[in-house]
Amino acid sequence: MASVRLRNLNKIYPDGFHAVKDVNVDIADGEFVVLVGPSGCGKSTTLRMIAGLEEPSSGDLLIGDRRVNDLEPGERDIAMVFQNYALYPHMTVRQNMEFGLKMRRTPKAEITARVNEAAEMLSITHLLDRRPKEMSGGQRQRVALGRAIVRYPAAFLFDEPLSNLDAKLRVQMRTEIAGLHQRLRATMVYVTHDQVEAMTLGDRLVLMRDGVVQQIAPPLEVYHKPANRFVATFIGSPAMNLFEGAIHNGAFRLKDIASSPVPVGSELADGTAVLGVRPEDLVLGAPDHQNFVTGVVQVVELLGHEALLHVKIGSQLVVVRSAALNSAEPGATVALAVREGRVHVFAGDEVGRRLN
Amino acid sequence: MTSDTPQREPFLLTLGRHALLLAFVAISLWPVLDVLAISLRPGNRLRTTEFELFPRDATLASYRALFTEQPFLRWLGNSLLVSTAVTVTGVALASISGYAFSRFKFVGRQTMMVSILTTQMFPATMLLLPLYLMIAKLGLVNTFVGLVLFYVATALPFCVWQMKGFYDTIPHSLEEAARIDGCSPWNAFTKVVLPLAAPGLVITALFSFMSAWSEYLIAAQVLQDRELFTLPLGLKSFQSSMSTQWGLYAAASLLVSIPVVILFMLLSRYLVSGLTLGSVKE
Ligand SMILES: Nc1ncnc2c1ncn2[C@@H]1O[C@H](COP(=O)(O)OP(=O)(O)OP(=O)(O)O)[C@@H](O)[C@H]1O
Ligand SMILES: [Mg+2]
Numbered sequence: 359m360a361s362v363r364l365r366n367l368n369k370i371y372p373d374g375f376h377a378v379k380d381v382n383v384d385i386a387d388g389e390f391v392v393l394v395g396p397s398g399c400g401k402s403t404t405l406r407m408i409a410g411l412e413e414p415s416s417g418d419l420l421i422g423d424r425r426v427n428d429l430e431p432g433e434r435d436i437a438m439v440f441q442n443y444a445l446y447p448h449m450t451v452r453q454n455m456e457f458g459l460k461m462r463r464t465p466k467a468e469i470t471a472r473v474n475e476a477a478e479m480l481s482i483t484h485l486l487d488r489r490p491k492e493m494s495g496g497q498r499q500r501v502a503l504g505r506a507i508v509r510y511p512a513a514f515l516f517d518e519p520l521s522n523l524d525a526k527l528r529v530q531m532r533t534e535i536a537g538l539h540q541r542l543r544a545t546m547v548y549v550t551h552d553q554v555e556a557m558t559l560g561d562r563l564v565l566m567r568d569g570v571v572q573q574i575a576p577p578l579e580v581y582h583k584p585a586n587r588f589v590a591t592f593i594g595s596p597a598m599n600l601f602e603g604a605i606h607n608g609a610f611r612l613k614d615i616a617s618s619p620v621p622v623g624s625e626l627a628d629g630t631a632v633l634g635v636r637p638e639d640l641v642l643g644a645p646d647h648q649n650f651v652t653g654v655v656q657v658v659e660l661l662g663h664e665a666l667l668h669v670k671i672g673s674q675l676v677v678v679r680s681a682a683l684n685s686a687e688p689g690a691t692v693a694l695a696v697r698e699g700r701v702h703v704f705a706g707d708e709v710g711r712r713l714n
Numbered sequence: 715m716t717s718d719t720p721q722r723e724p725f726l727l728t729l730g731r732h733a734l735l736l737a738f739v740a741i742s743l744w745p746v747l748d749v750l751a752i753s754l755r756p757g758n759r760l761r762t763t764e765f766e767l768f769p770r771d772a773t774l775a776s777y778r779a780l781f782t783e784q785p786f787l788r789w790l791g792n793s794l795l796v797s798t799a800v801t802v803t804g805v806a807l808a809s810i811s812g813y814a815f816s817r818f819k820f821v822g823r824q825t826m827m828v829s830i831l832t833t834q835m836f837p838a839t840m841l842l843l844p845l846y847l848m849i850a851k852l853g854l855v856n857t858f859v860g861l862v863l864f865y866v867a868t869a870l871p872f873c874v875w876q877m878k879g880f881y882d883t884i885p886h887s888l889e890e891a892a893r894i895d896g897c898s899p900w901n902a903f904t905k906v907v908l909p910l911a912a913p914g915l916v917i918t919a920l921f922s923f924m925s926a927w928s929e930y931l932i933a934a935q936v937l938q939d940r941e942l943f944t945l946p947l948g949l950k951s952f953q954s955s956m957s958t959q960w961g962l963y964a965a966a967s968l969l970v971s972i973p974v975v976i977l978f979m980l981l982s983r984y985l986v987s988g989l990t991l992g993s994v995k996e
Contacts (some may be wrong), residue, residue, distance in 0.1 A: 444888050
């Protein structure tokens with residue numbers, strides 16, 4: 359096992375497309391890091407550079423203390439699990455798992471021992487003689503995991519390993535991967551665009567957008583202190599509500615709409631800003647309360663354990679998460695308050711850096 | 715219930731369809747049976763007034779003569795040698811270059827693909843003269859090497875395209891997995907890609923073999939010694955300006971087709987592709 363370090367990593371594809379821009383990430387030995395971001399943001403490209411399947415245009419890549427830029431994929435001591443499993447169709451499960459060890463001339467007895475151990479760990483012992491086409495998607499992905507495990511690699515790389523599975527299986531395999539990490543304590547780099555996977559699996563998340571890292575932090579920090587507007591709306595479902603307005607004397611006021619000032623901290627300079635409030639931090643106000651703003655309920659979504667109210671404020675729709683299922687009817691006018699200390703303030707410019 | 719059972723088609727239509735199919739079966743089988751009949755007739759009768767498949771005086775004399783009086787075995791050996799050489803060379807070259815065209819981006823890739831295809835647009839007869847001149851310059855006239863060179867050159871374009879098309883259906887992630895498992899690019903090709911391309915290799919091999927096995931025109935230009943003749947040339951030699959030995963001709967024709975039939979039967983299961991099924995999910 360080893361650390362993985364990315365230093366000023368860039369990838370410019372031959373057609374001139376700059377897919378990964380100056381990425382710096384230090385992944386500690388044994389850490390589970392999730393690369394997450396919207397489609398096309400360069401997650402796979404970054405992972406494939408670590409694997410050696412794409413050549414970095416510039417920058418350094420270190421696994422342990424070795425600079426691996428010029429090493430073949432097979433020399434980097436990494437294992438990778440692909441979205442499409444990529445099992446060798448002409449080999450049995452056992453042969454698939456043995457292949458990497460055979461290529462490395464591991465002694466036969468040890469190969470058998472490792473394969474049996476991994477098969478046991480993944481409960482696929484009964485599948486060892488099957489071929490890939492004789493298995494279900496979940497079983498295939500398990501075998502792909504097994505093929506990685508037997509190698510005892512310095513780091514595991516995953517590129518959206520669960521996105522071809524149905525919803526139920528995905529949850530199950532997610533738990534399994536988490537368990538695997540706890541058990542193996544191996545360095546893992548995991549690519550996904552699924553924020554639930556990211557939040558539940560990662561020790562830390564690396565959020566990317568258009569090839570640029572937006573934030574590197576543990577999941578809860580990303581959730582509670584998103585570094586900018588993009589991260590704020592990307593993580594969390596339903597997405598964080600954003601209000602445009604301005605700060606004056608440490609309080610935020612909406613633009614163009616009557617509202618009570620929301621205190622955001624006296625250290626913030628005056629000027630335009632964007633206020634972010636998560637749906638669960640926007641509460642239906644009591645009459646005697648200092649309310650933020652009023653709006654009209656458009657739609658009520660009942661999810662069983664909670665309700666999502668879509669409330670129109672001026673021309674904007676915001677979402678309120680309410681534990682009470684009968685709190686409001688469509689058409690009702692409601693007052694909304696902001697839970698104290700749970701506001702996010704972002705700069706009013708294009709990037710929307712976090713201010714508080 | 716009745717609404718979704720397909721309507722039975724009118725009897726006349728069924729009858730017509732079967733009649734048409736039977737007619738085509740007859741058209742393709744009749745000549746073969748005719749050749750069989752001729753090969754069994756004593757002497758040199760091409761036409762007779764009878765229509766029997768086995769003439770009453772049927773004899774294997776023509777077959778016997780082929781092996782005893784004519785250098786038929788020699789020609790068979792020559793043909794096998796030439797066709798096998800063409801197959802091995804063709805498959806080896808096509809499997810490698812098809813892979814390069816499928817996987818690598820290099821300068822001139824597109825141009826080369828198109829120019830390879832262009833050579834297929836000219837009839838082989840047109841290339842006969844320039845290719846012959848080349849072989850003559852190389853001093854390879856009247857040699858098997860010259861003939862094999864000729865055949866490989868004409869069969870290769872199709873084979874390369876065929877193999878490229880086959881590799882295109884094999885997901886790149888398989889080679890990538892192999893590279894991560896410790897394979898060099900060459901190992902990933904031979905250990906993972908090539909076994910999966912087996913059906914493509916078989917088709918390419920069959921095509922190369924057959925194109926050489928039954929070829930006459932080019933062989934007639936390159937080979938001059940009767941000793942070096944391949945089967946099609948040997949067959950033609952039964953046809954002299956004076957007379958044609960139809961019995962020998964027919965018997966030899968039938969024997970020539972046997973190896974091809976056997977090849978097809980042996981390889982037919984490889985022709986059913988779908989080997990990559992289930993390895994990946996796109
Ligand atoms: N071989 C290539 N040549 C040119 N551009 C490429 C190539 N591969 C990827 N790209 C581009 O680079 C960008 C990043 O691609 P990448 O596959 O890393 O995205 P991703 O974050 O993994 O997205 P997804 O979630 O859809 O898998 C995309 O805009 C893509 O179009
Ligand atoms: Mg991707």
